[in-house]
Amino acid sequence: MRKLIAKTIAFSLVILLVAVSAFYLILAVATPKTLGNFYFSTGSENLAIKYSERAYDKSGDISDLATLVERSAYFKNHSLVKKYGLILLSDGDFEEFADINGSGYKYYIAGSVVQSLYALNEKQASIDVAFNSTANYSQVNPVRVLISLGVESGDNETLSAVLSRLELKENKNENCQNDISKLRDYLK
Numbered sequence: 001m002r003k004l005i006a007k008t009i010a011f012s013l014v015i016l017l018v019a020v021s022a023f024y025l026i027l028a029v030a031t032p033k034t035l036g037n038f039y040f041s042t043g044s045e046n047l048a049i050k051y052s053e054r055a056y057d058k059s060g061d062i063s064d065l066a067t068l069v070e071r072s073a074y075f076k077n078h079s080l081v082k083k084y085g086l087i088l089l090s091d092g093d094f095e096e097f098a099d100i101n102g103s104g105y106k107y108y109i110a111g112s113v114v115q116s117l118y119a120l121n122e123k124q125a126s127i128d129v130a131f132n133s134t135a136n137y138s139q140v141n142p143v144r145v146l147i148s149l150g151v152e153s154g155d156n157e158t159l160s161a162v163l164s165r166l167e168l169k170e171n172k173n174e175n176c177q178n179d180i181s182k183l184r185d186y187l188k
Contacts, residue, residue, distance in 0.1 A: 032058060036067070045075040053080075062088070062097050069109060078116035085113035089133065104140065106133065111145040118149045123158050131165055137176040147179060151186065159183055 027035055028051070036051035052071050056064040065088050072080035088094055088109060098106035110133030117126035126149075130142040137143070143162065150159040163183040166176060 028054075033064065033067075036071075040071055045077075049075065049077060049080065056084070062091055062093050065091070066097065066101075066109070069112065073112040073116070076119075078119045081112055081116035082120060082122075085109060085116065086129075089113060089129070107138075107141050110134070110142040111140075114142045114145050115149065118146065118158075123155070124161075127158065127161055127165065130162075137169075137173050137179075139175060144179065147183070156187060159187060163187065 032051045032054035036048055036055050039047035039051060042048075048071055049068070052064070052068045056068045065084060069081060069085045069088050072084065091097075095106070098109070110129060114126045114130045114133075117123075117129060126146055130146045134141045134143045143166070147159065147162055149155070150162065163180065166172075166180050166183070169176060172180070
């Protein structure tokens with residue numbers, strides 16, 4: 001009698017394990033976005049990024065691309081922020097998508113890309129992205145992210161390049177003028 005009970009329990013566990021595995025496999029293939037959201041909510045970096053990347057690969061949708069960039073930035077995965085962030089910034093629908101997500105969204109994404117490029121020691125690329133992404137020199141913008149990174153690391157070479165580009169800028173507003181003045185003082 002005990003053998004029969006043990007066999008029944010073992011068989012039930014095997015069936016349950018197969019069913020759970022099949023369900024997980026179906027989710028991973030059919031809706032990787034769901035798994036990406038789940039793993040992001042649990043703080044599992046590798047799995048959240050893995051399934052977010054699969055969701056974007058499957059859909060090709062700009063919102064899935066944006067989610068992937070945001071999560072990569074959140075987990076400070078600089079190589080993925082660079083790879084997918086540059087794709088997002090150059091997407092023809094990005095301006096419209098950024099407008100829908102709020103006034104600071106474009107600068108958030110561009111600032112994240114600038115930060116990642118700087119962390120990957122691609123300083124000239126970070127300067128180019130910062131200036132190409134900064135139309136309105138507002139209080140928070142990618143150029144200011146770059147200035148902050150340069151000051152934190154004592155990178156006078158990058159700060160000098162930023163200062164040169166700022167000085168060439170036409171129609172400098174008050175924020176821009178202040179940054180030029182502060183950079184000149186800092187670099188003395």
